[in-house]
Amino acid sequence: MGFTLQKAVCLLPSINKFIMLLAATMVFTGCEHDTRVRQKIEAEKQADMKEVIYKNLSAQMPIAYPEEILDFSPSDLEYIALTENLNGASHLRTINGNTFDEIVEGVRKNYPDFDNATPEEYKPYFPKLSTEQIIENQDIVFQYVEKLMGYEVAISVAASRSGRTKSNLRTSYGTSNSCDEWYYATHLRLDKGGMDKARDLAKSKAGVLEDERQDANRHAIWNVYLGKYAAYRYGSVGEAMGVVQGLTEAHECDVPQNKALSKDMDLFNNLVGLLYFSQIAQKYKKNIFDYNVKVTKTDDEIYTYIKSLNDRMAASSAEISNGPLNILVRLK
Template identity: 25%
Template sequence: MKRLFQKKLFYSFVTAVLVLVSCEKEKGLDTINQSTEKQMIDFCGLKVKLPTGYDEKVLSLNLSDLQGNYYSNKSKFGLKSASSDEMDITLEEMDNLVTSVLIHYPNTDSLTERDIEIIQNDFNGIDEIKIYENIDVIDSFYNALIRYDYVDTLSKHYSLNLKSTNDYLGYDVSKAEFWALVWHPRLVKPTRSATDKAIELTGQYFPGQAAWRTKADAFRHAIWNALIAKYVGDKKNKIDECVDWAKKFTDKHEEGAERPADMTQEDFDFDKAMDYHNNKIGRDYFKSVAWTDKRKWYQPTRVKAPSETTMADAIFEKTKVAKKVSSKSQINSYPSNLVYIKD
């Protein structure tokens, strides 16, 4: 309770500081948001109006620039330094915050009449056919704005989440995971949904069983990767792109893992090798059952896969022939099998 009270007290202080900073920003102290009216620019051959208050520089910010903005804002409140590996935010919180940003932009993955109207207003009256022909350029324009807004929103966030750092995938995301998600803001929600579903399915298929180094653990990692690839399929047009994102994010997860104090480095490396291996088994399975679909000529191609239940059943069958290993070197002997360390 004392910890919660201290956090709430600090949160009140941070809120007050944010109000002051927001006022300063409105006075023109922000170095990027200087425009006071919409500016027509050329973006990859298309005429487009920048939103009011944005400078064209926002469209060319790279990841390093965004990181600089984030830590600069955080330092104003004394909340975070660039040297810290802890981001103090959960995947759930990142999802909630990106949702608050995305509602201000068209959904280029599945265009509605409202989305088309917004795009036409921004892109100088572009007709509907040209929207579909140039959807990648249009998407990159909005993504640049979304990333900038997302970083601004994240930098002002203070978490009151008191979850244990030992909760699997419920703890604060690592720095590596955090920045991977920031650069791909539209993939935050499907990644979170896949994570939640993987945990749910593991509980269903292995009720009451420990999910660390066991067959349940192997199942969880495999279905997690398969579901990430499946869920981002609504935003990708190639199977390999879905697999690449699943690998990228889950690799970042493993890279950000911290070795428990009571575990040797050798044992920790063994544990991670098991996870990397089972992650790949899940991605390989997805790749073997996924397909692409294009319903109408003007609609983008999207990646499809069997239902969650079908995929979970298939991966559960793989646990029945999973191989128990006693060393890291043994894992390479079973390239097509799930592996586990203890019963």
């Protein structure tokens, strides 16, 4: 019997039903396979992590990372970066980079963006916390992630030195010293571009002379600008002040002994600037998840205020430290 067009038309409903059944079976089988694959991947991810307690919160850390990183200082990270031999340590996640900055930015990309992340993006690090608990403890969550990021910067620099990645040595950013770099590596909510902007603004407005009034003005406004442009991602004015103070103290770490008075002068004038920052900065809710800090004065208003302050001359460390924080200090 021939297969006529008329008979083919009559069979179409049955053929369509068969095709639909076959397609549904294929989709179901494919979905089932994808689900199994996802479950396997998730299980492998869980196996690569371990539970740690950070500030009374249950958190997840790569199993190869030492728990001591939660207490590492910037100098600890620098020591790891410059002394550890990571040849054969393929279980550690490292980032390629020709400079310190490239490594830092590579590490940043492996973590949620501090500016735009949602609470759900931090779930892998705090799987036992609800979304509401992550929001409630956002500052601890950010601090914990900064700890992981800082360690990855250190082992990435060590790996580059050990030859596991492209051969390169740590390269300073801008005019900073190694203390600046490693303080920054442990506080990666700092805005690197904002750090550079604060430095350049302070120099352009106050000048570059040392040990006299220009120097005093420059250090004071530098600290205010750092709070405004670099430390704004920290969740309170007090925390932003603490981070700026730590960064500017790190900046002075390699000052030679014969410049000790200059260092004391700079540190005191930094505090004058930070006091003013505390008076013109305020915490605000950036979004449902994140608090930031903003400054209510323009750059020119900040400089005008600092320039209007009285100053005093000091000849010893004791004289420098015993003055009020609304009067600048100079050596000449």
